[in-house]
Amino acid sequence: MYNIITDKKEIYKAQLIFNKMLTNNTELFSSSLRFPNFHKNPNGKWYSWNGSKYIPDKDYIDETNVWWSDKMKMWGSIRKDKSLHTEKWRYWNAFGFENPKHNKKLSITTEINFPETGIDGHIAGLLIKNEDGKIVVAHRGHFRNGNENITFDYLEKKTKFQIIDIKNGRNTIKALKVGELQSKNLYTQVRDFVKNVYELKNK
Secondary structure, three states: OOEEEHHHHHHHHHHHHHHHHHOOOOOEEEEEEEEEEEEOOOOOOEEEEEEEOOOOHHHEEEEEEEEOOOOOEEEEEEEEOOOOOOOOOOEEEEEEEOOOOOOEEEEEEEOOOEOOOOOOOOEEEEEEEEOOOEEEEEOOOOOOOOOOOOHHHHHHHOOOOOEEEEEOOOOEEEEEEEEOOOOOHHHHHHHHHHHHHHHHHHO
């Protein structure tokens, strides 16, 4: 059984490994990110995964740097910022497939963010550890299709995601496995996860 890592220093060390994975053998570009509109319902209102309403920036554009991997055909963007919903610090890791060499404006496929410390249900990314000390990157799997939440039952039966159980206090929660933090194949595992999210959103 996996437990959620909550220690600030341990999360920071894990994020450093994640940073190295994202930036090794990549090219750096300055780009504009277009946030995904899969939260948008037919009435033009926007919602986070937990149903709270929010208003995105104009045109959903955010100026930032991205690291592009020619080998993996994927970009990643890293920063530390405050969540708009909780005002708490988080490690923000966004991913997409458009080539920044040819596209100034890029669309985010998904984010795998981690809280700076503790447990934050508003942040989808999780760092978890088993009894042997193996650290795994996971995602809460909170995706929406218009007004509807996509259920874990659907994710398990209709998609390629690997669902794992995590101990959360006295309860057990389900999450999607992204990859093993210490694995040499972490980038490939992250890319496969992002690809599965892309396919889910484009069905």
